[in-house]
Amino acid sequence: MLRFLGSFFTRSAERTEGPDNALIEAAIERAVAGTDPRIRAIGSYRKRLRQPVEQAILHVISLVDALPSPVEINPQLFSEDPRLRAFFDSNNHMREVFRGFKTIRDYLTDLSGPAPDKIYGLLSMAMEERNVLGVELVGDILRRDVMQVTVNFTNHRYLGPGSNERDTRRELKKRAFDFLIEKALERITGERSKRKELGRQQHLLKQKLRTMKAGNWGLDAMLTDREQPCSDIAALESKIEAIDRELGQFNTDNLGIEESLACVIDTLSHPAACLASRKFSLHLDAMGIKVQELSAKSSKEIVLNEIFSGTGERRIILLGYIARTDIPETPDLWREGYRYL
Numbered sequence: 304m305l306r307f308l309g310s311f312f313t314r315s316a317e318r319t320e321g322p323d324n325a326l327i328e329a330a331i332e333r334a335v336a337g338t339d340p341r342i343r344a345i346g347s348y349r350k351r352l353r354q355p356v357e358q359a360i361l362h363v364i365s366l367v368d369a370l371p372s373p374v375e376i377n378p379q380l381f382s383e384d385p386r387l388r389a390f391f392d393s394n395n396h397m398r399e400v401f402r403g404f405k406t407i408r409d410y411l412t413d414l415s416g417p418a419p420d421k422i423y424g425l426l427s428m429a430m431e432e433r434n435v436l437g438v439e440l441v442g443d444i445l446r447r448d449v450m451q452v453t454v455n456f457t458n459h460r461y462l463g464p465g466s467n468e469r470d471t472r473r474e475l476k477k478r479a480f481d482f483l484i485e486k487a488l489e490r491i492t493g494e495r496s497k498r499k500e501l502g503r504q505q506h507l508l509k510q511k512l513r514t515m516k517a518g519n520w521g522l523d524a525m526l527t528d529r530e531q532p533c534s535d536i537a538a539l540e541s542k543i544e545a546i547d548r549e550l551g552q553f554n555t556d557n558l559g560i561e562e563s564l565a566c567v568i569d570t571l572s573h574p575a576a577c578l579a580s581r582k583f584s585l586h587l588d589a590m591g592i593k594v595q596e597l598s599a600k601s602s603k604e605i606v607l608n609e610i611f612s613g614t615g616e617r618r619i620i621l622l623g624y625i626a627r628t629d630i631p632e633t634p635d636l637w638r639e640g641y642r643y644l
Contacts, residue, residue, distance in 0.1 A: 322360045330356045337484040339563035355571035362574035363479035367472050376623040385603035389587055390456045400459045402631040410464040419466035421624040428456040428619045452593040486577045487570035495558045505546045580610045
């Protein structure tokens with residue numbers, strides 16, 4: 304994750320009239336530093352980036368502010384909160400997951416004062432749905448080999464730990480903006496790689512075509528009319544012409560700074576195409592099996608927030624807080640090993 308400035312999304316950015324000039328200017332420089340610093344050679348880059356950057360800022364602010372109020376993520380509430388029962392296997396599993404949160408360990412290590420009683424953050428998970436064969440009681444009849452869908456939540460993470468909700472939301476906004484910068488950088492890198500790959504393909508295909516025309520490959524000269532190129536050669540020539548046309552759109556195989564700037568502008572001008580969220584509900588039974596809303600089978604409805612990117616990444620998210628006393632201490636392996644010496 305890119306980290307160039309530490310003062311993003313301060314209180315001035317949260318005013319109702321939108322982000323102030325200082326924030327926009329800082330965000331512009333952050334976007335340039337995080338993608339292609341050569342963009343600074345373009346005299347008008349700040350003016351051209353201003354509106355896209357402001358759009359991106361307003362988008363991430365709206366995205367994070369739309370998250371519901373934080374909930375208590377407490378092993379003692381496992382049996383009471385259907386979301387916790389869906390996200391974790393048991394209250395002991397919750398504690399083990401908490402133990403593995405490196406973000407919390409780093410946060411506590413870096414604290415200059417006493418640890419807060421509650422550590423706020425964003426719990427995120429991958430949701431997996433699998434089709435399985437199970438049993439189902441229909442009336443008095445037990446039906447076997449019934450197709451069912453199980454829902455599991457894995458790969459738990461805890462982002463933006465802080466001592467209060469406000470600081471955590473600000474950290475999430477910084478991370479969301481950085482994510483958009485990373486997507487712009489990926490686009491720039493992809494364009495450069497694409498051009499280099501096209502050049503390599505062109506060289507290989509032309510080399511192959513010369514070899515085929517020289518008559519050193521196959522029996523086409525004997526089996527086809529010499530006055531007409533064989534189908535393979537025609538296909539190769541057509542492919543080379545397509546590559547030439549694509550390469551002809553560029554002055555060079557290296558991406559220019561104007562083109563880098565265009566990638567950044569287009570990415571930040573359409574932030575929702577890179578990062579968006581939605582809310583949906585699931586009905587799950589006690590075994591984590593998805594059931595229809597109108598089904599007579601006992602189930603609990605859970606409302607989930609999902610964040611997703613334009614490239615297909617999806618995570619279920621829950622803003623919450625964990626009591627410091629519920630976070631197990633990381634075992635000291637040296638001390639544990641010494642006990643057995």
